[in-house]
Amino acid sequence: MESIIGALGPLFLLILLGALLGRGPWPDGDFWSRLEGLIYYLLFPAMLVATLAEADIRAVPVARLALVLLGGLLLLAVGLWTLRPRLGLGMPAFTSVFQGALRFNTYVGVAGAAALHGPAGATVAAVAVALMVPLVNVLCVLTFLAAGTLGRGGVGASLRALARNPLILACLAGAGLNLSGIGLPGWSHDAVTLLGRAALPLGLVAVGVALRPQAVLRRDGGLWTATLIKLALLPALVLGLATLLGLDAVSRDVALLFAALPTATSAYILSRQLGGDAELMAALITVQTLLAMLSLPLWLRLVA
Template identity: 55%
Template sequence: MIADALGPVFLLILIGALLGRLNFPGADVWPGIERLTYYLAFPALLVNRLALADFSAAGLGQLALVIAAALLSLSALIALLHRWLASNGPALTSVFQGGIRFNTYIGLAAASALYGDSGLVWAAMAVGIMIPLINVLCILAFALAGSNASLSARHVGRQLATNPLILACLLGLALNATGLGLPGWSAPTLALIGATALPLGLLAVGVALTPHSLSGDVGAIVKASLLKFVALPLLMLGFGALFALPTPALQVLLLLAALPTASSAFILARQLGGDTRLMANIITAQSLFGFVALPFWLWLGSVWIAPL
């Protein structure tokens, strides 16, 4: 089941990598596709799913509690080990992003393929909690350790207030909470737009892969990947069991925790004073490691979580 569900996801990434190598339809085209996906298609998907989701089921509060506990614990661990993890502040911010961020495109596609509509709803709710919290933690990390380590509260607030994914989550939740939902043609329109987000996002992930650039930075890449593929999934599993999170929600959280870091981490590193070369190498390496790590954690989750 895992192979059948994830096979098309990974195949789309490989197709994207092939398109990138063939330079088709052109290197100047893909940045525009990424912006279209990031600012329109992906927000449309989140608004559509969250506005129409059924939040009456128990577990939403537990979901938020588990996510917050795991992400804050990982952040504290990175702070304690910062001298071992990186030789300087900018490099530490890249390791931090590599340990805590996740590729939402792959996550939502995999949740839909593995767990159907209910899994996609749980994933959308988790994304709605994780994206704001992760962005706050990453921006604070840059404020403390980046080469521009003088970010003001106003700058942090502006970064959060203009993030299209955060805005989409807030809008979807507001439409749901007020009972407005998506009246008229808005639901099918957003559904059509959102349907393009996952395939385009996965192709863009493949295009961005640059395995030939992985010279040097091996130690930092390995450390960031240990945080991402070992520490964070274990924390999600541990806190999920501790707070008795419903099984479907815990399976989705494990999926999201075991994902490679997001390509948007490079943009943040470039804007806020991180180590951009290291960040690009971490993104590429983890995208490749994810082909092994994600199926392993999903298999382990199916063995350990399902019987609970």
């Protein structure tokens, strides 16, 4: 347990640092929104390209990892829609609950995998991102569509945004460079690697900036339903599938880590833009991120 806390503790401290910086007088203006854009569109994609371009992807059980992660997400999505009438939520609130249960904080996931298992963990995490990001985005767009919060323009814009998603494009580029045997030649290796190294610490600080501590006081059935599903039910489901399919220890730990992650901070922007309950989404992001600081080490300790 001490080694798990030792690996994840610094990550949580950076998130808490971001929470403090985001509420201080400096830096002000639109600094944080611009920084988040830089991380999302440049630094994090550079890290994914650097990881995938020269990693031994053949050492990752991609098919079984896909069955575990994507199977868990699909089962959860079907279950949520089946239970929707019993949740007693309006459609805007349900879209936020759906996002809160399925989306995951990529920065915490990749940083945690690297901290726990080094380069091997980072490679499996990059593969997990490549598998999960497209499916989660498609499922969430379909949910907004079924909820009736998207107009014709909203559907087209969402699909175009999915096609231009920098994380998906970075995973495709990194995998293409790897499979072609080109890798990252010459100075490009060091340049892209240096860019990627800045992604995780800055990304974790940006996660903290996005937190809304007052949301913890919100009494809302949807808030706690989505949090219970995200931090307890989905990890248990994924761990069961990983055990059933015999994933190796590193792949199992990374799959469990990604299943137990708090929801993504970007879900708030999507909720606001696509007609969801943005305030509920902000509360979900905050509560799950804070509670995950306790639940993540416990889940990983279970399989240690």
